[in-house]
Amino acid sequence: MKVLLLPLAVGVAAASPLATMADSFIKRGVPATIHYSQMTLYGGFELAYDLTGDEKYASWYRGQIDALVQDNGTIKNWQYEYYSLDNYRMGNNLLYWYEKTGEEKYKKAASVIRQQINRTPRTATGGFWHRDPNYPNQMWLDGIFMADSFYAKWTKRFDNKNTSAWDDIALQYDNIEAHTRNRTTGLLKHGYDESKVAVWADPVTGAAPLVWDRAVGWYFMSLLEVIPVWPKTHPARKRLINYFTTLAAALKKTQDKSGGWWLIMDEQYVGAKGNYIESSGSAMFTFGFLKGIRLGLLDQKQYLAPAKKGYNLLLNKFIVEKDDGTVDWEGTVEVGSLSSNGSYEYYISVPLAVNDYKGAGPFMYASYEIETL
Numbered sequence: 418m419k420v421l422l423l424p425l426a427v428g429v430a431a432a433s434p435l436a437t438m439a440d441s442f443i444k445r446g447v448p449a450t451i452h453y454s455q456m457t458l459y460g461g462f463e464l465a466y467d468l469t470g471d472e473k474y475a476s477w478y479r480g481q482i483d484a485l486v487q488d489n490g491t492i493k494n495w496q497y498e499y500y501s502l503d504n505y506r507m508g509n510n511l512l513y514w515y516e517k518t519g520e521e522k523y524k525k526a527a528s529v530i531r532q533q534i535n536r537t538p539r540t541a542t543g544g545f546w547h548r549d550p551n552y553p554n555q556m557w558l559d560g561i562f563m564a565d566s567f568y569a570k571w572t573k574r575f576d577n578k579n580t581s582a583w584d585d586i587a588l589q590y591d592n593i594e595a596h597t598r599n600r601t602t603g604l605l606k607h608g609y610d611e612s613k614v615a616v617w618a619d620p621v622t623g624a625a626p627l628v629w630d631r632a633v634g635w636y637f638m639s640l641l642e643v644i645p646v647w648p649k650t651h652p653a654r655k656r657l658i659n660y661f662t663t664l665a666a667a668l669k670k671t672q673d674k675s676g677g678w679w680l681i682m683d684e685q686y687v688g689a690k691g692n693y694i695e696s697s698g699s700a701m702f703t704f705g706f707l708k709g710i711r712l713g714l715l716d717q718k719q720y721l722a723p724a725k726k727g728y729n730l731l732l733n734k735f736i737v738e739k740d741d742g743t744v745d746w747e748g749t750v751e752v753g754s755l756s757s758n759g760s761y762e763y764y765i766s767v768p769l770a771v772n773d774y775k776g777a778g779p780f781m782y783a784s785y786e787i788e789t790l
């Protein structure tokens with residue numbers, strides 16, 4: 418279905434927003450690195466290919482991955498003793514190519530990452546450190562999307578009977594929930610330090626002080642990746658679904674009247690000087706509502722209208738049509754890191770980027786859902 422009812426009924430919306438965005442990135446070029454930003458964008462190419470069947474999306478994407486995966490199944494310049502969950506995100510894309518082609522090299526490359534998971538340092542309760550050496554004993558919501566979606570997909574595909582793997586994956590989500598979720602607001606802080614020594618750590622919970630939209634978005638999207646592959650008989654499945662639906666309810670409540678979401682979502686900062694409606698988080702939440710409906714996790718009567726409102730904002734505010742037929746994606750904050758002091762001043766001081774893959778990718782995911790409704 419085309420998005421003809423939306424106000425921007427020329428150009429992008431009259432064509433396919435998903436395909437137009439994919440074409441724009443092909444035209445501009447994307448540096449082929451193992452960074453999770455690229456991997457997030459490439460998820461959009463999987464969907465562009467699924468939607469259109471046009472081989473150009475698959476072949477461009479495969480070229481990007483083949484620049485990193487060597488014929489013997491090692492990953493170019495892979496650091497075997499650098500334990501950064503961010504780098505594990507690539508495992509999802511490797512599995513995609515293994516499923517699609519059956520070529521062993523993709524499976525081998527994915528297994529490099531799967532083995533690295535086993536060696537990754539953990540907190541006292543078993544949570545993966547976000548990065549060793551930089552972030553000891555810290556779990557960030559971001560890391561759940563980076564490591565645990567892949568961990569679950571790998572387990573489903575190659576190790577489904579390994580109950581300790583499923584338990585281990587569930588533990589990552591349980592830890593995040595126990596330390597960062599506020600049960601009144603339903604929102605989750607950016608992360609926590611189990612050793613409570615980080616400058617930003619709450620002395621009781623270890624939690625970071627603020628709710629950062631993109632971290633919540635990564636977490637929300639990861640739940641949508643693991644729930645469909647989770648064994649029906651494993652007890653954590655119900656909990657994960659509850660984590661997703663209760664977060665969705667909190668997001669519905671915190672959606673701005675414009676249809677978007679604030680960079681810093683804590684109530685006292687809504688509308689505060691320096692705060693703004695941020696595009697990557699807004700795209701992730703819009704997508705999450707739509708996919709949640711498709712998977713039968715969310716009630717269409719409650720969530721479709723907010724999702725459409727969100728999507729309208731994405732198209733009208735953050736997509737800019739260029740003279741050369743490409744589109745730009747605007748309004749995505751470059752980064753938000755707990756290497757900082759975790760303050761409001763820090764988060765609002767980070768600049769915005771144009772055509773940031775971390776926002777454009779989720780826009781493509783949301784577009785896929787809208788275009789296939």
Ligand SMILES: *[C@@H]1O[C@H](CO)[C@@H](O)[C@H](O)[C@H]1NC(C)=O
Pocket residue numbers: 487488489490491
């Ligand atoms: C895999 O191939 C690359 C590039 O040809 C080479 O540098 C590397 O040593 C090989 N690794 C193994 C384990 O064979």
Ligand SMILES: *[C@@H]1O[C@H](CO)[C@@H](O)[C@H](O)[C@H]1NC(C)=O
Pocket residue numbers: 535576579581582585
């Ligand atoms: C099962 O999963 C656990 C936890 O990830 C892992 O340590 C173990 O090696 C896995 N077992 C097999 C046979 O792969």
Ligand SMILES: *[C@@H]1O[C@H](CO)[C@@H](O)[C@H](O)[C@H]1NC(C)=O
Pocket residue numbers: 599600601602684
């Ligand atoms: C949860 O959020 C509410 C509303 O902002 C606040 O009053 C309460 O103190 C928070 N609870 C915790 C444990 O931080």
Ligand SMILES: *[C@@H]1O[C@H](CO)[C@@H](O)[C@H](O)[C@H]1NC(C)=O
Pocket residue numbers: 757758759760762763764766
């Ligand atoms: C925290 O860092 C920001 C810059 O990132 C700075 O503006 C602010 O003053 C710092 N706050 C404290 C309490 O150190």
